[in-house]
Amino acid sequence: MELLLPRRCAGCGERGRxxxxxxxxxxxxxxxxxxxxxxxxxPVFALGPYAGAHRGVVLAMKERGDQTVRGHVGAVVAAGVRHLQARGEVPERLVLVPAPTRARSARLRGGDPVTDVCRATGLPVCATLQLRAGTPDQGMLDAAGRRRNLVGRVEMGRRPTAPVVLVDDVVTTGSTMAASVERLLAAGCVVAGAVAIAAA
Ligand SMILES: [Zn+2]
Incomplete structure (x- = not known):
């Protein structure tokens, strides 16, 4: 595709790289x-506000099959996690757990972009959370509605054995992170923190 279409910056849309x-x-x-x-x-950490370059890469990485951008965002997340490790906010030994997604929306996007981003960090990844089939979209709900929508909806597969850092693309009300952390804690996992690419 790159031979046919000129590359545009994932952050701002400018032609080139x-x-x-x-x-x-x-x-x-x-x-x-x-x-x-x-x-x-x-503790929840965001790499930036949901604006400018951060918003641009979140939107670009959700585009079907844009693996190049996901690789770059992986490097950005890895740098953010290293920063938190250097500050003592998260432990040296950790595993990234991508926030749960609805299987259908992941399929439509050509694989779950947050999982791809986690895999591109080079850090250990345990993609073990998913939203139960039939979970309504969170988009139109307020904080309380989102919370109710997610109760009992987060399913877990394999149990991560290292301290967990949860990763999501955008943190808004914190409902998805709360439901995910509750599921992990209920399974006896240690959860060190959560990282979002952008905070809305
Ligand atoms: Zn740019």
């Missing part, structure tokens, strides 16, 4: 703690 120097610079900013309406039980 996968990520232009300005957007790459914006994505290098250190993760910051964010506080959500729903208590996720663990």
């Amino acid at each position: 996968v990520l232009c120097p300005a957007c790459a610079g914006e994505l290098r900013t250190p993760p910051e703690r964010v506080f959500t309406r729903v208590d996720p039980h663990v």
